[in-house]
Amino acid sequence: MAALIWKGLKNRRWLSLDQNIYIPYYAAHIIGSYTMNMEEFAESAVHAGVIPPLVELLRGRLTWVEQRVAVRALGHLATYASTFPSVASHGEILELSIQLAMSSLEIVYSHFYQYVDRRLSYHCDLLTRGMGGVEMESRKAEEWASQLQCWSLQLINCFAFKPEFIPTICKPEFLVKLPGMWGGLVNENSPAGIGLLRTICHHKLGRGPVASCPGIIEALCNIASSSDDWQYMAIDCLLWLLQDPNTCHKVIDKAVPALIDLAEIKALGDQKKLGDSIVNVLQDCIQSQGTGRNSVSNHTKELIGELLNSKQRMKWEKNMPKEDLHIKQAAALVVKLEGNSLFSSGNISGAASKYSEALSLCPMRSKKERVVLYSNRAQCHLLLQQPSAAISDATHALCLHNPLNRHAKSLWRRAQAYDMLGLAKESLLDAILFINECSQSNDPDLCLRHNKVPDYAERLVKKQMRAAWLFREAGIKHGGVHYEGDAGDVYGQDSDDSEWETASESDMGNDGRDEMGDDDDDSEWKNEDESKDKCDKA
CATH class of the missing domain: 1.25.10 (Leucine-rich Repeat Variant)
Structure with missing residues (x-):
């Protein structure tokens, strides 16, 4: 040969x-x-x-x-x-x-x-x-x-894998491109750029150059919080960077918000008790950080403090009488219903506050109820044009849900929030998973009527597939090419997405049956021009 x-x-x-x-x-x-x-x-x-x-x-x-x-x-x-x-x-x-x-x-x-x-x-x-x-x-x-x-x-x-080659690989012009080398949807079994970043971050020599590129840390946070198959690789990278005293202070302010959203994950792939590992690393970061150059911002300290308090609250609740827990659960339900009422009347900000209050009352072990509350508040943030907050709440809901990353409404809401931030790949993956969950659901509000994907979901998938197209950057550089199956849309030019509803124009119907025992309206899927935004009454 x-x-x-x-x-x-x-x-x-x-x-x-x-x-x-x-x-x-x-x-x-x-x-x-x-x-x-x-x-x-x-x-x-x-x-x-x-x-x-x-x-x-x-x-x-x-x-x-x-x-x-x-x-x-x-x-x-x-x-x-x-x-x-x-x-x-x-x-x-x-x-x-x-x-x-x-x-x-x-x-x-x-x-x-x-x-x-x-x-x-x-x-x-x-x-x-x-x-x-x-x-x-x-x-x-x-x-x-x-x-x-x-x-x-x-x-x-x-x-x-060999330390002597790390300096050659860790050139900034190459590193910054790695998070975007994901292979599209045709190489879903390849770890792609994120897999290489994980290998690099495993070496002390590699962590320094990675931590010095803010764009990489932001991309790692986005992948860690998404439904990407290689989500765990991004989490590994962030944890290794935080555990290294030489890189922790460079990444902690960016990494902490993303990791806190993931702290309730029980298992991801082969990693058991991943949420506990995240909490332990963040706690060690606070204890090891000093003053001066390596000091942590007050906001980051507050976020970690709130996380540690929630873990302490879970321990306290284990020793509480069942009657007291039922009282807290009932109180949370009352406040949540008040939030639903405010949402229906158009007071979105007030509804978000009520859902926050309900979360503070709801027992930590009542995961189904907390999933709904986080998802409802995510919808409020969408309507208030706060996509980052919506992503945070939807991610909380998806981490609490069993199975992980499979709560349909949270996937859909996060897909819209990612779209608002221009994160096409993350939005696309959530939208595809949302459609997949609907195809398998027995819930009359989620199942696909006549096996037809809702028009608004189909439009979002098409939009993000154009935006995340493998040859998009090359097409822009070389003058663009007509997209097959979508006459008139040219790569490299801004397409008219006016037909795509924003979060305030269309969302899903109710959850069907209230998970706390009360019946809700069993409304069917509605045409996107007829439907109105609703928070889950479940």
Whole structure:
């Protein structure tokens, strides 16, 4: 295989004959496939001299399709302890991979996607095996571009486990782009940029550069609070940064609000008692912080103090008589109903205050009731044009809910709040999960009528898919391209989103049956032009 790649690189006349143009691609593909899970094959490949020709493909000596299989093969070879030194001995591999991770989407867009009439025929054949038209080719190009970026990140990640390579990786122009390298929806199994950031933050050498980029910390907070599959990776990064005395003071004011919203998570993935771990780290931060340069702001101290008080309150309630807890629960219900009444009359600010009062009364163990109160208050914040507060309350509700991140109304409200802040990816993921929850719900107010997605949810998903499109930045840079399936909308230009309702124009109906025992209106889903915002009476 190595000899065939070299022949294609050195003899362009031979490469242009018959079907020879495909040979370097398939040779590199075979190397990657055979070394994927077999260390002995990887060792044989290295001894056979496959790395130098793969490096030439990685440099772009042919085209991006050969770069894709070359970075894949090198990533497999770098996975094994026995073959990594051979990969690392070619110092340019890491630099080339970093450049490819940053430029891969633009390369595929400008060299293939943008100009249909200039597409190389053998690229089209590789993508679709000669079957399918322009639309199929374009879809596969997005998938392959995503793979090109994600496999580049995987190769870099192999280097990131070694401290000696951290300085090369932790260049600000690369680090700031990592949170946005998520692969769209076609590579949902790849940890992408957030996975590499997690590896970097595991090293003391890596935490300093990450903490020095405020944009990265903000992005980590957004991912940690979202329904992203890799939410736990962002939480890990924030906790490691807070536990490091050299970086804690740089990130604590930004990280604390996001982590406090997550402090009621019981388990996330393989991590048990994650909420308790968050509380312990925040408590240690307060105790270890001194005065001067490393001091914590008063606002941050107050937030952590409130969190610790709530944990203390939970301990007190364990020793309270059941009768007293029932009284507190009943009082919270009365105040919540007062909030519902104020909301219905249009006094949104007053309703929010009542929901806050009800939360202070409601027993900590009454999780279902607290989910509803937080979700109701999130809706109030939406109507008051306070998206950050709405995200905080919706996140509280989603963390309390069982299963985690699956409370439909909170997902929908947070999706709208993310939209107000321009966080397209986070809004898209919540909106998709919201539709998924509705499709599985037996609640007459949540289930989809005739299996049809509500128009307003469909419009939000379409809007955010345009905004989070894999080639969006490349499209803006190179003049834009018409979006398939949405005639007239051009990437790189502001589309008219006037048809999309704001939070004050449409939301869901009631929860159906009050979780505390009272019946509510079993109103059906309504057309977005007919519906009115309602807080949950449950």
